[in-house]
Every structure is written in structure tokens, then in C-alpha cells.
Amino acid sequence: MRAVCVIGLGLIGGSVLRAAVRAGRPGWAATTSEEDAAAARTAGYEVVESTEQALRLAAEWEALVVLATPLPAVGGVLRQVARHAPETYLTDVVSVAEPVRRQVRELAPSARYAGGHPMAGNAGSGWDAGGAGLFDRALWAVSADEDTTLDAWREAAALALDCGARVVPVSAGEHxxxxxxxxxxxxxxxxxxxxxxxxxxxxxxxxxxxxxxxxxxxxxxxxxxxxxxxxxxxxxxxxxxxxxxxxxxxxxxxxxxxxxLNSTVRSGHQARGLLEQRHGTAGVRHAVPLDGEHAVRRLREVGENGGFVVALDGAEATAELPVPG
Amino acid sequence: MRAVCVIGLGLIGGSVLRAAVRAGRPGWAATTSEEDAAAARTAGYEVVESTEQALRLAAEWEALVVLATPLPAVGGVLRQVARHAPETYLTDVVSVAEPVRRQVRELAPSARYAGGHPMAGNAGSGWDAGGAGLFDRALWAVSADEDTTLDAWREAAALALDCGARVVPVSAGEHxxxxxxxxxxxxxxxxxxxxxxxxxxxxxxxxxxxxxxxxxxxxxxxxxxxxxxxxxxxxxxxxxxxxxxxxxxxxxxxxxxxxxLNSTVRSGHQARGLLEQRHGTAGVRHAVPLDGEHAVRRLREVGENGGFVVALDGAEATAELPVPG
Missing domain, CATH: 1.10.3660.10 (6-phosphogluconate dehydrogenase C-terminal like domain)
Known part of the structure; x- marks a missing residue:
């Protein structure tokens, strides 16, 4: 299993490290928060001294680097990626797609990147607010754009699946x-x-x-x-x-x-009903072949139709799509 | 203990009947919903055949009548109150105060009325959605206006306390x-x-x-x-x-x-902090004397200051006020 290198140990990053290690992956992290670093080390996780050291290890291990900092810190980390692990597999959990994608293209253009966004959280923040189970059965968007390569998408999606989530393939703009x-x-x-x-x-x-x-x-x-x-x-x-x-x-x-308020109340009630229906019914499973030049586009269509990927193997993805209402 | 006569057996009315009976009060109800009536009877509660019959019983037992219908049905019930139990103790759980108060003054002016509003609920509706514990530790507003008599207020507040709630005295307009x-x-x-x-x-x-x-x-x-x-x-x-x-x-x-979005996020975060502080800290208890012409005004000040009444006896109310922040 591919190792993970998590940059940032807040609620989401800290939970990714724990969930990836729970799944059996080697993993380590770096963070600028001494408090999060100390808490993670106390819990038995490996937190190295600097982002540079974490990224050098990533290059050496051919790890998947996970950007888990707030958006304003992303550019600085990407400059270090370009320096210390320029061709690394790379994903993020920053929560917006297009601004991160633009910076990756500009600052770390050789990285094998597919953006990510786990749709999970709570009102807390920092390492202590997270847990290995935060993503269990949650959805996790993984960007599938025109320029996303299948192998980069597969690495980011495999991490999400290992963390217990279901993967929604989606273009950055639609996300x-x-x-x-x-x-x-x-x-x-x-x-x-x-x-x-x-x-x-x-x-x-x-x-x-x-x-x-x-x-x-x-x-x-x-x-x-x-x-x-x-x-x-x-x-x-x-x-x-x-x-x-x-x-x-x-x-x-x-x-x-x-x-x-008839029109407002009716349309809101109806929309809420759609949400409950969407989350309350089991979907229909089908296989998405992962070969050929249209694989990424076929994956994206799963997300556009409200579906998600529940498993990946070498040749295909297993997708679940909502039952037509 | 004063008997209760509940008109309407939806989520709130049905819960009031159950909570009052749990507290040891005699209680009965009427409802126009055959479904709610059947469910309440199956659970062992007394549901009479008509609103008229329920109100005649209320006059006979000197019961407290609880209006628990939606607002549009209130006028019709009040006309029957004027006919069958004109001087009854009367409260409501309709959720708006001023429109009910106006209709009571117009349609059942001799009733000894103090409006009420339990701040509890869930996304369900009807008898089956309720329960005797719905109001435990919830707040329950009881109207204390210029024309509210102390004995009417006391009867409505005693019901709320018996149902497990804390009572917020408040004018209809401020409510x-x-x-x-x-x-x-x-x-x-x-x-x-x-x-x-x-x-x-x-x-x-x-x-x-x-x-x-x-x-x-x-x-x-x-x-x-x-x-x-x-x-x-x-x-x-x-x-x-x-x-x-x-x-x-x-x-x-x-x-x-x-x-x-700095200003929006900061002010919202600060306001949410006030809410958490308000609901997270124990208050300071003090006694409110219930004699004299200013008793209702003194009660109302408890509500205006964010406090509530936790107990009533013959001579005084015990109020809990927030600790100054």
C-alpha cells in the first residue's frame, strides 16, 4: 500500500493520517502547529521536523502527499513540493478545487495531482477534534478534469476509499x-x-x-x-x-x-424531501471500465449523475448510482 | 392537581397530554384527527367525542383548557369555549402569542387566559411523533401582559413546570x-x-x-x-x-x-458563542414575590433579562437568571 505524507494536522489532516494508518498504510506528517504535532506524537504517530523533511521522505518512498493546510498556506507548500518531491503523487483536502488546481499547475506542474475534498467534519478544529472514523461512509470528492491522469486520480481515490469514504468523481468547477x-x-x-x-x-x-x-x-x-x-x-x-x-x-x-409563504415553504420542503430520498435509498451498482482514453470522463459522469465509486481494482471501478426517482 | 383538557393531539398537544398525566394530573382531549384520536386511545388516554364534550367536562372539573390546534383553527375552538366553558382557565401552545391573545379577547373574553409556547419539537408531526418527555428541561414561554391576571399566569406556568419545562415570563409582543x-x-x-x-x-x-x-x-x-x-x-x-x-x-x-467575509463570520461566530455561553452556564437563583399588583411585571422582567422560573409555590416563584458575562 502506498505511503501517505500529510502536510497539516488539523481536524481533516489529522483524521486522514489516522484513517490511512488504520488501513495499514505507512504514514507520516508535518505541521507548523506545535500543539497538533505534540498531540499526534503522543498518540503514537510520526511527525517529522519540517515540511521539507516530510517531502524528502515522500520522494524517497514514492508516497502520496496530502495537502491539508488552509488555502492561504497552499502556495508555500507547493513551492517546497516542486523543490523536494516534484513528481510526487499529490492530492489535497483543502475544500475548494479550482484555486488549488490553478496553484498546482503554476507552482508544482510535474506533480501527479488529483484534488480531493472529504465531505465530513465537525464544529471542532485541530488534531484533537479528529479521529480515524471521521470519513466512514462519508462522500469524498476527487477531481476528474480534462487534464487529470487516470493514475493520479486512482491514487487519490484509493486513499479516500481506504479512509472509509465513497468517492465522487467531479470536475473542479462543478465541485x-x-x-x-x-x-x-x-x-x-x-x-x-x-x-x-x-x-x-x-x-x-x-x-x-x-x-x-x-x-x-x-x-x-x-x-x-x-x-x-x-x-x-x-x-x-x-x-x-x-x-x-x-x-x-x-x-x-x-x-x-x-x-x-406557500411557495417558499413548498419548494423548500420538496427540496428537503429530495435530499432525504437521495441519502435514504440504496443505489444501483455498475462497473466503470478504467481503460482507454475516456476513463476519466466516464468517472466524471458518475458524479454528475449523483453517484459515487465504492471500490477500485486494476481494471474497473464499482460505482453506485441513485435509483431514478 | 388541576385537570387538563387538551384540544388538538398533534406533536405538541399529544405531548402535553402525556406529560400532564405523567405528572399525576387528570387529563382528557379532543381532536378532529381520527388518526391521532385512535393512536392516543390505543396508548390508554381519554379522547372524548367532540370539542364540545371536552369543554363541558372542563367546566365541570374546573380544568385548565390547552388550545393545541394550528392557528387557523383557534377561532372556532374559542367560540366553543365561550359557549361551554366561558370562565375556564385557558392557555395555548400555538406558537404565536399576539394573534391568539387578540382572538381570546374578542371571542372568549371571560376566560382566565395566559398564552403559552413550549420551545420544543422535532421534525415529526401528529400524536406518534410526541412523547411525555418532549418538554423536559425545555423552555416554555408563558405570556405576562398588562392584562394578564396572576392566577391565570400561575395556572399556565404550573402546567409547564409539571411537564418538566422551565418557564419564561414574557409579553406577547416581545415573545x-x-x-x-x-x-x-x-x-x-x-x-x-x-x-x-x-x-x-x-x-x-x-x-x-x-x-x-x-x-x-x-x-x-x-x-x-x-x-x-x-x-x-x-x-x-x-x-x-x-x-x-x-x-x-x-x-x-x-x-x-x-x-x-470577515465581518459576517466574526459577528456570527461571536453570536453563536453567546448562545453557547447562555445555554452552557448555570444561572443565579433568586425569589420573585408573587403578591401585590406588580407581581406580573416582576415576572416579565425575569424573561426580559434572559431568565426563567423553575418553581412556584403559594407566595413566590424561584427564578434563575444568567450570570452576567
Whole structure:
């Protein structure tokens, strides 16, 4: 099994190291956080002294390097990749795809790269918030663009599968548009809702029950991480915010003029039903051949249709697609 | 212990009946839902044939009548209250205060009324979704307006305490303004978010993880109940929506012009911290004397300061107030 070299030991990076080692892979890490390094070492994991040392080891072992830093730190790490492990297998768990992909092409163009994004987390941050089971049965996007090579995609996807996740093949642009809607927008709305609630004073906060608590949970996360994630996906998030402002303004207008929220409530309820249906039903399995020049495109179609890959072998991927509704 | 007569056996009404009986009170109910009636009878509860019969029993037993129907049905029940139990003790669990209060004054003006609103629920509806423990340690607003008599307030509050809740004394107007922000607005935002997510197609829904699921949970509830609750609090909800549109528009503008969501993320994170602090710390207990003409006003101040009542005896209420931050 290919070794993993994880750069960054926060919630996600720390969980990747633990899950990969749980799966039997050799693994080591580097982090600029002395606190995370100390906690990981205490738990028995190998944390080397510097990113440079970690990357030299990666070159020597032909490891898969996993970028697990916040977006603003990615460029610095990529410059070191180009210096110490220029042709390494490389993936990331940074949560936005297109900005990382652009920097890889610019700064570490020889790396065998396929971007990644595990759709898992919690309100915590740092090594202590993570665990080897964080990705069990979660979805994990692995970028499949025009210029993604099948072997780079396969390495990134195999790590996700070893970590217990199911793999959604997706282009970087489609990934960013989708997560703007279902991950970054919820963070912005949680922030706005929390502030509007607190504006109601102590009485409002004391009357806040499950609906308010659930809907504001994610803005309890580290503000710097929320900023780097949302601001890093600026263009796609602006589109999602415009759709939201349009729908919310229409709800406001309808309530003010006719007293009705029928259209807003119905469409929201229906959409929530689609989500429950999507996550509640078993899919149909089929094989995706991994040979030939169209393999990456065929994989991408699995993701576009709402499906994911559950297993890989030499010749094919096993994909699960939703049952048509 | 005073008997309770519950009109409506949905999630909240059905839970009130069970919790009151668990506390040792005699109790019976009426409902227009044959399904809820059959389920309650099967579970061993007394469900009489009609609202009229339930209210006649209430007059005979000097019971506390609990209105537990959706808002649109309240007027019809109140007309029957005026006919069959005009001077009954009366409270409600309808979720908006001012519209119910207005109808009580108009349609059943002799009833000894104090409005109520338990801040508890789940995404289900109907008898089967409820349980005797639904209100344990939940907050339960009991209206304390200028025209609320102490004995009516005491009866409504005693029921809430018997159901395991803590009582927030609050004027109808302040109640409606607060729940617009922390309960009704979350439902509208959940509806809008669910729709914007579903607009992203199968890929977006398949990538939706905890943040999207938590933030859209409440719009899985029965659309008619969501509508009657949100539309019933129109004026206060419009204020909350305007604040939301303002903050969301500012976030959009800042992201578009400077690329920063700093102000939005910081203020939201800080507000969420206030909520966690509020719900995470034990309060300071003190006694509120229940004699004299200012008793209701003194109770109301407890709620305005973010506190609640945990016990009542003949002479005083025991209130718990948050520790100053």
C-alpha cells in the first residue's frame, strides 16, 4: 500500500493520517502547529521536523502527499513540493478545487495531482477534534478534469476509499459550484442567522431551541477556517448568494403583500424531501471500465449523475448510482 | 392537581397530554384527527367525542383548557369555549402569542387566559411523533401582559413546570419578536437553503453533508404547520427578514468588492458563542414575590433579562437568571 505524507494536522489532516494508518498504510506528517504535532506524537504517530523533511521522505518512498493546510498556506507548500518531491503523487483536502488546481499547475506542474475534498467534519478544529472514523461512509470528492491522469486520480481515490469514504468523481468547477451551495452557503447563512438572533437580546437567545441551534452550529467553527473556505470559493459562492437573496427577497415580498409563504415553504420542503430520498435509498451498482482514453470522463459522469465509486481494482471501478426517482 | 383538557393531539398537544398525566394530573382531549384520536386511545388516554364534550367536562372539573390546534383553527375552538366553558382557565401552545391573545379577547373574553409556547419539537408531526418527555428541561414561554391576571399566569406556568419545562415570563409582543428571530426565521432560511441546494442538481445533493443537513432539517416538517406558524407571526417575521436581507446583502457586497467575509463570520461566530455561553452556564437563583399588583411585571422582567422560573409555590416563584458575562 502506498505511503501517505500529510502536510497539516488539523481536524481533516489529522483524521486522514489516522484513517490511512488504520488501513495499514505507512504514514507520516508535518505541521507548523506545535500543539497538533505534540498531540499526534503522543498518540503514537510520526511527525517529522519540517515540511521539507516530510517531502524528502515522500520522494524517497514514492508516497502520496496530502495537502491539508488552509488555502492561504497552499502556495508555500507547493513551492517546497516542486523543490523536494516534484513528481510526487499529490492530492489535497483543502475544500475548494479550482484555486488549488490553478496553484498546482503554476507552482508544482510535474506533480501527479488529483484534488480531493472529504465531505465530513465537525464544529471542532485541530488534531484533537479528529479521529480515524471521521470519513466512514462519508462522500469524498476527487477531481476528474480534462487534464487529470487516470493514475493520479486512482491514487487519490484509493486513499479516500481506504479512509472509509465513497468517492465522487467531479470536475473542479462543478465541485466548487456544488459545495458553494451545500457547504459554504450554509456557513454564511449560519453566521447571518446567529447575528440576527443575538440582535433579539437575552430573551431571544434564551428562547432559542433546536431549530436555531442546529442551523447555527457550523458558525461555531474556527472563524479563520470558515473564512479561508468561503472566501476561497468566491465566484461560486457569489452565485449561490445571489440565488439566496433572490429567493429570500421573494419570500419577504410574498409575506408582505399577500401574507403567504406557500411557495417558499413548498419548494423548500420538496427540496428537503429530495435530499432525504437521495441519502435514504440504496443505489444501483455498475462497473466503470478504467481503460482507454475516456476513463476519466466516464468517472466524471458518475458524479454528475449523483453517484459515487465504492471500490477500485486494476481494471474497473464499482460505482453506485441513485435509483431514478 | 388541576385537570387538563387538551384540544388538538398533534406533536405538541399529544405531548402535553402525556406529560400532564405523567405528572399525576387528570387529563382528557379532543381532536378532529381520527388518526391521532385512535393512536392516543390505543396508548390508554381519554379522547372524548367532540370539542364540545371536552369543554363541558372542563367546566365541570374546573380544568385548565390547552388550545393545541394550528392557528387557523383557534377561532372556532374559542367560540366553543365561550359557549361551554366561558370562565375556564385557558392557555395555548400555538406558537404565536399576539394573534391568539387578540382572538381570546374578542371571542372568549371571560376566560382566565395566559398564552403559552413550549420551545420544543422535532421534525415529526401528529400524536406518534410526541412523547411525555418532549418538554423536559425545555423552555416554555408563558405570556405576562398588562392584562394578564396572576392566577391565570400561575395556572399556565404550573402546567409547564409539571411537564418538566422551565418557564419564561414574557409579553406577547416581545415573545413574537423573539421567536420570529430564533424559530420562524430558521424555518424560512431552511426552506431557501434547501431550494438553493437542490438547484445545484444531483451532484450538489449528493455532496451535501452535515452542515446542509442540519441547516435544512426543520423544513422537513409538515408544510401546513410551518406556514401557519410563520404566516401567523407576519409583522415580527418581516422585521427579522429585513434584518436578514440587510446582513446577507452586506456579506454579498463585501465578498464581491473586497473578497472578505470577515465581518459576517466574526459577528456570527461571536453570536453563536453567546448562545453557547447562555445555554452552557448555570444561572443565579433568586425569589420573585408573587403578591401585590406588580407581581406580573416582576415576572416579565425575569424573561426580559434572559431568565426563567423553575418553581412556584403559594407566595413566590424561584427564578434563575444568567450570570452576567
Amino acid at each position: 466548487d459550484a456544488a459545495v458553494a451551495r451545500v457547504s459554504h452557503l450554509p456557513h454564511v447563512l449560519a453566521a447571518v442567522l446567529a447575528a440576527v438572533g443575538a440582535d433579539g437580546g437575552p430573551l431571544a437567545l434564551s428562547l432559542a431551541a433546536g431549530s436555531f441551534r442546529d442551523a447555527t452550529r457550523v458558525i461555531g467553527s474556527d472563524p479563520e477556517l470558515v473564512r479561508s473556505m468561503t472566501e476561497g470559493n468566491r465566484a461560486a459562492l457569489l452565485d449561490a448568494l445571489d440565488d439566496t437573496l433572490g429567493r429570500l427577497g421573494a419570500a419577504r415580498g410574498s409575506l408582505a403583500s399577500t401574507g403567504s | 413574537d419578536a423573539a421567536v420570529a428571530r430564533v424559530s420562524h426565521l430558521p424555518h424560512v432560511l431552511a426552506a431557501v437553503l434547501a431550494a438553493v441546494g437542490a438547484d445545484g442538481g444531483p451532484l450538489a445533493l449528493s455532496l451535501a453533508a452535515g452542515s446542509f443537513r442540519d441547516a435544512t432539517r426543520v423544513i422537513g416538517s409538515d408544510p401546513e404547520l410551518v406556514r401557519s406558524m410563520t404566516e401567523g407571526n407576519r409583522a415580527a417575521l418581516l422585521d427579522a427578514l429585513d434584518d436578514t436581507l440587510g446582513r446577507l446583502g452586506a456579506a454579498r457586497g463585501s465578498l464581491a468588492s473586497t473578497g472578505s
